[in-house]
Amino acid sequence: MEITLTIAGFIILGSLICEFIDSAFGMLYGTILSPVLIIVGFEPLLVVPSILFSQAIGGSTASIFHHRLKNVDFSLKSVDPSYIRTRLAQLGYKESFNRGTTKDLKVSICVVCFGVMATIVSSLIAVNIPKVVLKTYIGMLVLIMGIILLSKAKFNFSWRKIIAVGILSAFNKGISGGGFGPVVTSGQIISGRDGKGSIGTTALTEVPICVTGFLVYLLTKGIPNWNLLLLLTGGAVIGAMIGPYFTARFKSEKRLKIILEVLTVGLGIWTLTKSWLI
Numbered sequence: 001m002e003i004t005l006t007i008a009g010f011i012i013l014g015s016l017i018c019e020f021i022d023s024a025f026g027m028l029y030g031t032i033l034s035p036v037l038i039i040v041g042f043e044p045l046l047v048v049p050s051i052l053f054s055q056a057i058g059g060s061t062a063s064i065f066h067h068r069l070k071n072v073d074f075s076l077k078s079v080d081p082s083y084i085r086t087r088l089a090q091l092g093y094k095e096s097f098n099r100g101t102t103k104d105l106k107v108s109i110c111v112v113c114f115g116v117m118a119t120i121v122s123s124l125i126a127v128n129i130p131k132v133v134l135k136t137y138i139g140m141l142v143l144i145m146g147i148i149l150l151s152k153a154k155f156n157f158s159w160r161k162i163i164a165v166g167i168l169s170a171f172n173k174g175i176s177g178g179g180f181g182p183v184v185t186s187g188q189i190i191s192g193r194d195g196k197g198s199i200g201t202t203a204l205t206e207v208p209i210c211v212t213g214f215l216v217y218l219l220t221k222g223i224p225n226w227n228l229l230l231l232l233t234g235g236a237v238i239g240a241m242i243g244p245y246f247t248a249r250f251k252s253e254k255r256l257k258i259i260l261e262v263l264t265v266g267l268g269i270w271t272l273t274k275s276w277l278i
Contacts, residue, residue, distance in 0.1 A: 003227050003228065003231070007040075008231055010040075011037075011228065011231040011232060011235065012231050012232075012234055012235040013235065014033060014036065014235065015033065015054060015231070015232045015233075015234070015235025015236050015239065016235035016236070016238050016239040017239065018032055018033045018236075018239065019054075019055075019058045019062075019235065019236040019237075019238075019239030019240050019243065020239035020240075020242050020243045020246070021239075021243070022055075022058070022062075022181055022239070022243065023058065023059075023061075023062035023065075023066075023199075023203055023239060023240045023242075023243025023244055023247075024199070024242075024243035024244070024246040024247050025185070025199060025243075025247070025259060025260060025263055026181050026182075026184070026185030026198060026199035026202040026203070026260070027181030027182040027185050027186075027202075027260075027263055027264065027267060028181060028182075028263065028267065029051070029055050029058070029181065029236070030051045030052075030055060030179070030180065030181070031142075031179055031181065031182065031267050031270070031271065032267075032270070033051060033232075034047055034048065034051050035274050037050075037051075037228070042228060043224075045217075045221055045224075046223070046224055046225060046228060047228070048213075048217060049213075049214050049217035049218065049221075049223055049229070050223075050228045050229040050232050051232065052210040052211075052213045052214040052217065053210065053211075053214045053229050053232075053233065054229060054232035054233040054235075054236040055206055055210045055236060056206070056207050056208075056210035056211045056214065057233050057236060057237060057240075058233075058236030058237060058239065058240040059203045059204065059205075059206040059207045059210065059240070060204075060207045061236075061237050061240035061241060062203040062240035062241075062243055062244055063200065063203040063204035063207065065240070065241060065243075065244035065245070066196075066199070066200035066203055066204075066244045066247065067200070068244075069244050069245065069247075069248040070248070071196040071197075071199065071200045071244060071247050071248055072104045072196065072197050072199075072200025072201060072204075073102045073104050073105075074102065074104055074105050074108070074200075074204060075102060075105075076101060076105070103197075104197055104200065104201055107162055107188065107193070107197075107201050108201050108204045108205050110159065110162050110163060110166060111162060111165065111166035111169070111170075111184060111201070111205040112166070112205050112208050112209065113166070114163050114166040114167050114170070115166040115167065115169065115170030115205065115208075115209045116170065116208060116209065116212045117167075117170075118166070118167045118168075118170040118171040119170040119171070119209050119212045119213045119216070120212060120216055121171070122170070122171040122172075131275075132275055132276070135271055135272075135274065135275030136272065136275050136276075138172050138179040138271055139268050139269075139270075139271030139272035139273075139275055140268070140272065141168065141172070141179075141183060141268075142179065142182045142183060142186075142264060142267050142268035142271060143264075143265060143268025143269060143271075143272065144268070145182070145183060145186040145187060145190065145264055145268075146182075146186065146261060146263075146264030146265030146266075146267075146268050147265065148186075148190055149186055149189060149190065149257070149260065149261040149264055149265075150261045150265065155190050155191060155192045156192050157191055157192030157193065158191055158192065161187070161190065161191035161192075162187075162188070162191055164187070165183065165184055165187030165188060165190075165191060166184070166205070168183050168187070169181075169183035169184035169187065169209075170209050179271070180202075180206055180209065180210075181202055181206070182263070182264050182267045182268070184198075184201075184202050184205060184206075185198050185199060185202045185260065185264075186198075186260065186264045188201060188202070189257065189260065194253060195250075195253055195256040195257050195260060196247060196248075196250070196253075196256065198260075199247055200244075200247075203240075203244075
């Protein structure tokens with residue numbers, strides 16, 4: 001598809017708006033932008049890797065701003081090599097990791113480790129599964145998680161839940177380019193985490209997940225045109241710098257979670273609707 005000046009402006013603006021919402025609330029970028037670009041006329045095999053790359057850059061930008069604004073804490077106790085060696089000798093790898101990293105960083109690493117494996121597998125098998133089946137599965141999963149959030153059920157933090165969230169969300173990302181944010185953000189809250197921490201962690205974890213998915217597409221299918229990728233990336237970076245400031249403005253955890261509940265249910269309904277009607 002030829003990209004005119006008008007279409008280029010539409011792509012940048014759409015990417016900016018979607019990444020702003022994604023970085024502010026932890027969901028929406030790929031889930032909305034992927035089908036919109038396909039409807040406009042871009043080929044899916046071009047859209048998915050372009051979404052993955054641009055969201056990786058947007059996510060890295062957003063995670064930096066979330067950390068600076070204290071929405072989340074990704075800091076290490078020390079980055080001094082001599083101190084790290086001493087602590088490793090005294091405490092061992094496991095205890096040094098537990099004491100030297102924040103909970104936000106631990107959750108991010110957990111989601112990434114299991115998510116990368118799921119992304120590789122899902123990217124390779126996506127071409128063998130009917131699209132309507134993929135979209136219906138993702139839509140139902142997101143909708144169910146949204147309903148669980150709306151139920152106001154209380155959940156205790158569990159690392160097993162976090163591992164499951166990482167696998168499910170990354171699998172979604174690899175097969176469709178979307179579905180990562182709503183699952184990993186709402187999944188963390190269901191696992192017992194707070195709203196801002198969940199959003200900030202999602203921004204960081206989507207970076208290696210998206211990079212992995214992009215590299216799989218690049219090595220197995222190639223990128224026929226880089227123009228869409230560059231335009232999406234430009235808009236995503238701008239949106240990612242604004243979104244975290246919006247998150248930081250929320251003083252009420254309850255209000256933030258209400259918005260996340262509505263967004264999650266809405267994205268689930270949207271995904272199911274476009275699976276069968278669009």
